[in-house]
Amino acid sequence: MPRMSIVIPVYNAERYLRACLASVLGQTMRDLEVICVDDGSTDNSPRILDEYATRDARVSVIHQENAGAGAARNAGMDRATGDVLLCVDADDTIAPDACEVVTDSFARAGCEVMCFGFSCEPADRTPAAIANRLRPRDALIEGFHPEVLFTEKVRPFSWRCALSREFCERVGARYDETLTLGDDQYFLFYVYPRARRILLCSRQLYAYRMTDASMMHAASANGASLSHKLSRHRDAVAAILSDWKSSGWRDVCAERMLDWDVDLVLLDASALPEAEQTKFWGDYLGLLTDYFGEERLRGARGATGAVLRDVRGRLSGSRAGACVRKGTVAAFYLRQRGLANCVRRVVRSRF
Structure with missing residues (x-):
């Protein structure tokens, strides 16, 4: 059983997909599985995914009809066997030691959910709406504290949230596949109130690429x-x-x-x-x-x-x-x- 499972939902992401996979497969902590879910892509993404799967045994690919990002993440989470789960969008990247920091933090703190910081790439395109939410404080929060959703910098993106697989299975944490916008928010509003030990980490471990689609979403x-x-x-x-x-x-x-x-x-x-x-x-x-x-x-x-x-x-x-x-x-x-x-x-x- 790997220490960590990374789920990558992919839809027509050929332009940035290789950079994403390189950042994931180049981690300092190599005991991980990478589950890529091709959500009915019509570009070269499926071929790129299959190519990486033949080169690295840690990579597996699920091909499915287009059903949305939430359904793709659920499919990957259902397949995951790692102790810790993390979803990474196909046009983004993670820091070289992100998996090491996350898995070590889970082992040390015994947390069920971990929220870490992120940056926008390029930095000068950071939307004003999220400019003050890039880094949570460093803290361990124990007990029933749903107010973290409103008082801490833990939203709005679920990819900044790593979870214990055992916790996900116990509480039935899944994305609502009927939602085409706000599915991240739903997932976080589902997860945080059910977590009994939450770790906040100010390290910026995730790079959110500000593509044209990202900017349109932010505006x-x-x-x-x-x-x-x-x-x-x-x-x-x-x-x-x-x-x-x-x-x-x-x-x-x-x-x-x-x-x-x-x-x-x-x-x-x-x-x-x-x-x-x-x-x-x-x-x-x-x-x-x-x-x-x-x-x-x-x-x-x-x-x-x-x-x-x-x-x-x-x-x-x-x-x-x-x-x-x-x-x-x-x-x-x-x-x-x-x-x-x-x-x-x-x-x-x-x-």
Whole structure:
């Protein structure tokens, strides 16, 4: 049994795939298996994967019909036999000693989940939205602490999270294959509340390549694509809230969860045409009411409460215009992200 399993979901990644595989296979800790899942690629990725599998016995390849990144990661995790699991995207790379640091950390700390730092490549293309989330602090957190999702720099990407295979099997940690956006968030919201020992590591062990697709994902969309993006984010929030509700966690971090639910969609929803705003917020408010309850939503405080009051006022017909007024949006993000981060996003034209 290898010390570590690395799962690489691959879809049309021929441009960067060799660099990814070189970084994984060149690790200082060689006791690992590399499970590559070709998710129905139409470029040369399948040939490249098969080539590496013939050259290195540690590499195995799964070829499947296109089913999405979540399904590809699940397929690889199902095949994994290592003590520790890590997913690496096919256009990214990891530090030469990443596997050594991770496996040694698991052995030393006895953790179930480990979150480490990452960098963006090239650094000058780091999106403002994640610039302050690159490195968590160094800490060992024990017990039931779901608040780490909101108080620590552990999101939004699941590839910065290594997990004990035994833990994954025990709690049934899997990606929601129905989600096409926000599947990382769902996975992290599933994993962290169930972990009883979490290790945070400030070392930047992962390099997130800022391709055109990455930059488009980090920035707001527009037009029809914006409505589609919001719909997919709504689906991710629904999946997360459904899991927490069924787990009996509705009263756990409720205020922070509500802040996050609003933060995820507010900026994009405010960019919709006014008619589409009312449609979106009518549905989204219903989703939030089902989870939090009408009384808790009406009692929401601060900037989040102001957003929800604006939405209810517009939906009730008591006023016209945007569902959330510009001043309310600005006040919300000043509270959530701070003045410095908001100014940084304005300068980079991403706010």
